[in-house]
Amino acid sequence: MAALLPVILFECNGQAPAPSKDFYQLVVCRSEVILRWWKISLRSEFRDTKPGELKESHLDFVDDTTLQAQVGIIFGQKTLQYVINLCRGQYDFLERLPEPLILYILTFLDLEDIAQLSQVSHTFQKICNSEKLWEHIVERSCDRVTPEMRSLAQDIGWKQFFFTNKLQLQLQLRRWRKRQEDGQNILFRSEDEPLAEGW
Structure with missing residues (x-):
C-alpha cells in the first residue's frame, strides 16, 4: 500500500x-x-x-x-x-487510489451513500459529482440510453439528467429535437440563399 x-x-x-x-x-x-x-x-x-x-x-x-x-x-x-x-x-489510502478505481468502487454504492461520501473531502466531492460517475449511474438505471438522451445528458449534465423526472425529461427531449431541427433548417437555408451582388 x-x-x-x-x-x-x-x-x-x-x-x-x-x-x-x-x-x-x-x-x-x-x-x-x-x-x-x-x-x-x-x-x-x-x-x-x-x-x-x-x-x-x-x-x-x-x-x-x-x-x-x-x-x-x-x-x-x-x-x-x-x-x-x-x-x-x-x-487515508482510499482517497489516494487512482480515480478510475474509486469510480468503479462508487458504482456499487447506493445514492444515499454517494451523497454522504461527497461530504467527506474535496476529492470525494469532485469524484461524486463527476460526469463519468453519473453517466454510469444513468446507464445502469435505464433500460436503454438513446443517442438523443445521451446528447441531452451531455448538454445539461448527467447528474441533472438523472434527477429530472420522466415528464420533464420528455419535454426537454422534445425541445432538444426542435433545436436540432431548427439548427439544421438554418444551415440548409443559409446554403440555399444566393450570394450578395458583387461577389
Whole structure:
C-alpha cells in the first residue's frame, strides 16, 4: 500500500495572523516535514532577510511541540492534527487510489451513500459529482440510453439528467429535437440563399 503514496503527502500555504504579513508553506513528504517562510516587512532590519526553511523527520515533528504550536497558529488546529496523523503513519489510502478505481468502487454504492461520501473531502466531492460517475449511474438505471438522451445528458449534465423526472425529461427531449431541427433548417437555408451582388 505504501507504493500508493506520492512523494508529497500534503502541501498548503498560509499567512501568519495579523499584524504579521509573513508567508509560510508547509509540505509533508514521505519521510519529512518541511516548513518554509518568507518575511514580509517594511522595517529596515528585516528588509534583507532571506527566505527560511526547516526540515524535520516525521518522528522529530511529532515530538517538537514548539514547531507544532507554530504550525497550529499559522495553518489552524485541523491542519496540525492532520499533519501529526500523517507523521504517525495514519494515511487515508482510499482517497489516494487512482480515480478510475474509486469510480468503479462508487458504482456499487447506493445514492444515499454517494451523497454522504461527497461530504467527506474535496476529492470525494469532485469524484461524486463527476460526469463519468453519473453517466454510469444513468446507464445502469435505464433500460436503454438513446443517442438523443445521451446528447441531452451531455448538454445539461448527467447528474441533472438523472434527477429530472420522466415528464420533464420528455419535454426537454422534445425541445432538444426542435433545436436540432431548427439548427439544421438554418444551415440548409443559409446554403440555399444566393450570394450578395458583387461577389
